[in-house]
């Protein structure tokens with residue numbers, strides 16, 4: 030059931046109009062893309078895999094192969110086991126992959142295929158073949174879309190990877206596990222740099238920095254290079270600590286929680302580091318783990334960021350923003366907007382999230398007197414209806430809000446997923462001091478440009 | 492501080508690292524699955540025989556979509572209907588506003604409506620939710636008709652889609668039509684058929700007054716980038732009335748009186764031929780296969796239409812000839828410039844329906860280019876036979892391909908451009924090959940005479956771009972050229 034809409038007593042809408050979420054297996058595929066040598070595999074009909082590939086490709090502009098067990102009518106009746114096994118065999122033979130990430134779909138969940146059992150059977154029945162292909166790991170995760178959105182699918186997959194692969198076989202020393210959630214390849218590159226500069230070896234899971242933003246190639250790579258090495262995942266149980274981003278992630282869903290329970294690796298749950306306050310907390314965690322001070326490079330980045338906050342604050346002061354997208358990204362952006370003097374008036378997510386509201390409150394209450402409107406499990410129709418009355422000055426979120434931005438003639442700062450109508454989504458860096466800096470410049474400029482465009486005077490000096 | 496890459500190298504490898512595996516087994520298998528051998532043909536090597544219309548092979552990463560996708564793309568451009576997807580959210584999300592099918596009026600089709608089934612609906616059935624969603628939406632947006640699409644799990648949980656549709660139709664007084672598009676019940680073509688059956692329910696339900704004896708329905712054009720408007724303008728100049736656009740910039744009311752037209756023009760035969768056949772059986776309306784892509788096909792199509800109507804109006808052929816003459820005299824000089832630059836370049840084609848492939852082969856010939864690879868997701872045996880006839884020896888013909896095959900063909904044939912859809916684009920770009928989007932997402936009109944010019948521009952803009960020389964695959968070639976003789980050699984390669 031939809032959340033109750035602002036100040037309206039009418040019956041909630043039954044249908045979802047212009048969804049603000051994607052389906053669970055898509056999230057799982059994205060997570061699997063971040064493991065070295067892995068091929069995501071959907072157990073279900075062909076259509077789902079093809080659709081998701083197209084959707085993901087349009088955002089990252091990279092080849093994204095997602096295999097499918099391609100069930101037909103008879104499999105839907107007699108069970109998809111044989112096709113799943115045939116598919117796994119074929120993927121193994123053609124891709125020579127190190128990992129196959131099997132996610133279920135609505136269809137196979139509904140017909141009741143016991144995928145973990147089928148995978149186990151496959152391992153037994155095809156032991157020889159597995160051996161000859163270098164024993165690829167097969168990770169499986171249950172992702173019926175009717176039980177959660179792409180956000181849940183993503184986290185379930187990360188958790189499944191850790192649950193099924195992590196051990197305490199050391200891979201290297203001084204590691205810290207970093208579970209950033211669904212962030213951009215550029216973000217991941219920067220996060221690794223930060224952790225590294227603290228003298229630590231980061232194990233980032235998933236690491237899509239190369240697999241979904243690779244260089245031009247002279248030969249087609251069947252499975253793109255990059256991704257978290259399986260050996261490193263196996264060593265996650267020996268890390269000094271785990272840092273997992275996501276204020277909206279329930280403990281029962283956290284991959285770091287698995288590592289803590291099983292291997293006693295301390296889990297540090299932080300907000301996604303956008304803005305000064307959330308990044309400070311991230312830096313503090315690294316300081317604590319290493320007993321080192323923050324490297325001068327980041328002191329400087331921080332200093333410049335504060336300086337720019339001051340330089341730019343007047344342009345944006347009191348502007349009203351509507352933010353929509355994945356819960357943790359919305360929370361992080363809200364935290365950031367709050368500290369630069371933009372007023373978040375509506376924070377919305379298509380996912381169902383019980384922690385969303387509390388998280389928004391936590392990151393805003395220190396500065397804001399009035400809490401923004403917070404809605405989860407909504408679609409763009411709900412967002413439009415609610416936001417219309419709030420008269421926002423700027424929108425932050427995926428491409429899918431463009432129609433609203435056009436209708437209200439206000440700027441849309443494209444962030445999150447999917448970005449289908451702009452170029453370079455994979456290179457947007459919005460985390461840490463540097464990412465926040467880029468974001469800040471982008472937002473200030475969007476507001477300035479809107480004013481400039483609407484002005485009868487062609488200012489060339491602002 | 493150790494750099495990240497160096498650190499990565501220092502990582503102790505797992506018992507057998509993935510890279511080692513790759514190195515060990517590269518030659519063990521080639522790129523084509525044994526099961527798919529008969530779906531790939533090289534012209535000239537053996538007598539022509541090709542299998543198609545098979546279910547996609549599990550694990551082969553087919554570029555195909557599902558039954559639902561087939562129905563959805565065909566019906567999607569009907570602009571004043573409600574399109575409600577009954578199923579979990581994904582199926583609706585991935586088809587939201589994905590085609591550049593333009594409308595000259597209503598834009599209901601550009602929204603995505605879904606019943607967004609939840610766990611309890613899957614357990615207890617989704618009929619009640621469907622009923623409430625439908626009635627509420629019809630009240631809210633007042634569509635002219637509603638299409639209700641079935642998806643995979645609806646086929647499994649057994650909701651009585653037709654029953655609910657009938658009930659709502661009675662209550663709301665608009666046509667409410669179930670589309671039997673459960674994803675797993677075949678491939679995209681089955682979806683085309685389901686869409687045709689759905690549309691056929693509308694045909695014949697409204698009066699056919701004021702329809703000229705020189706009249707047609709346009710089937711199988713989806714008004715991507717406004718293409719149907721180009722075709723309509725030609726028909727208008729010929730004096731032919733268009734009754735219904737099926738389905739680009741389509742209207743429910745036009746469909747309802749489509750049986751009043753004298754002739755059905757069928758492009759993209761795969762998607763709408765079934766409707767044309769149903770109309771032929773039921774209303775004795777003949778159909779003509781046409782294509783609006785490329786100079787020859789466009790002109791031939793118009794002539795065939797004129798031929799059909801010449802007894803009704805003896806002047807129609809004259810008007811058509813004049814039209815083609817005017818268009819060509821404007822087009823050819825412009826086209827010539829592109830041809831000069833593109834002569835001898837090599838192309839690869841992989842598209843959804845085979846009809847487009849025919850026209851593309853001819854269009855490339857017009858630009859002086861050769862076609863090295865041509866394939867489709869859903870071609871029929873006759874389609875592939877025809878392709879075999881119109882292509883040159885050595886050309887690879889392929890059915891229901893996948894990224895591994897396509898990439899190996901692109902490399903083998905060292906092509907300059909790959910024509911396909913979004914899923915094919917990154918394969919081309921990764922390998923430093925030019926690309927032209929000939930699919931749903933294109934924003935440039937490629938049909939009509941003007942479309943040929945746009946196509947030439949598209950091809951030119953990618954093939955002749957200076958960026959390729961920097962890509963790893965082409966770089967070697969260019970640096971060698973630079974070593975020997977600078978301008979001379981580069982010119983030779985570029986031409």
Ligand code: SF4
Pocket residue numbers: 052053054073076077080134135136174175578579580581582583643
């Ligand atoms: S059936 Fe489920 S998994 Fe497949 S596209 Fe639809 S929502 Fe996603």
Ligand code: SF4
Pocket residue numbers: 074075076077078080135136557558559560578581582641642643644672673674675
């Ligand atoms: S669930 Fe079925 S209908 Fe929906 S996208 Fe997947 S294959 Fe197509």
